[in-house]
Amino acid sequence: AQSVTQPDIHITVSEGASLELRCNYSYGATPYLFWYVQSPGQGLQLLLKYFSGDTLVQGIKGFEAEFKRSQSSFNLRKPSVHWSDAAEYFCALNYGGSQGNLIFGKGTKLSVKP
């Protein structure tokens, strides 16, 4: 069955430091993968998505993610974190391709130290 795993529940980084949030998926076909961000009390905002082509995808707010089929991973990265990046980040997989529904990981909460 399809699933998404985010191994880190909570990560703290210093402002200006680099960031990598891990995401592993289980799916038998080519996945459509997404990273969403959720600020407290808010809905989900799409950061970036992958469904074909270049395995390194760029998103908003300076984020990028790399799809690695051999490792079933889609890790999110940012070279220099800003205090405003503190939020919860969710990796998601669309198991119906472009027409299906999203399965989400449990999320990684990011805290940023000044």
Next chain:
Amino acid sequence: DTGVSQNPRHKITKRGQNVTFRCDPISEHNRLYWYRQTLGQGPEFLTYFQNEAQLEKSRLLSDRFSAERPKGSFSTLEIQRTEQGDSAMYLCASSVIVGATGELFFGEGSRLTVL
């Protein structure tokens, strides 16, 4: 583009009462989804509509839950005889069919607290 709109944003109710949430999707979007998010968890799929047809329901959607999308526009999610375990954020999302990339556009959610 006014985005996905959900009302009410917050609802506090007593156990056993009925509650209804409304979602207005992005106007040109054919698909509408309902998700539930509890504390410390990612959103969990409940159900989705394509136009006015309800095409899939999760096992999470018990008999006390009912969703409608009359005329394929806005949608309502009703919970009857609420239980404390229903306390959660209820998220609505919408998407297109033609030209879809699998992206869902989410509203800000309706938070339910059952006392």
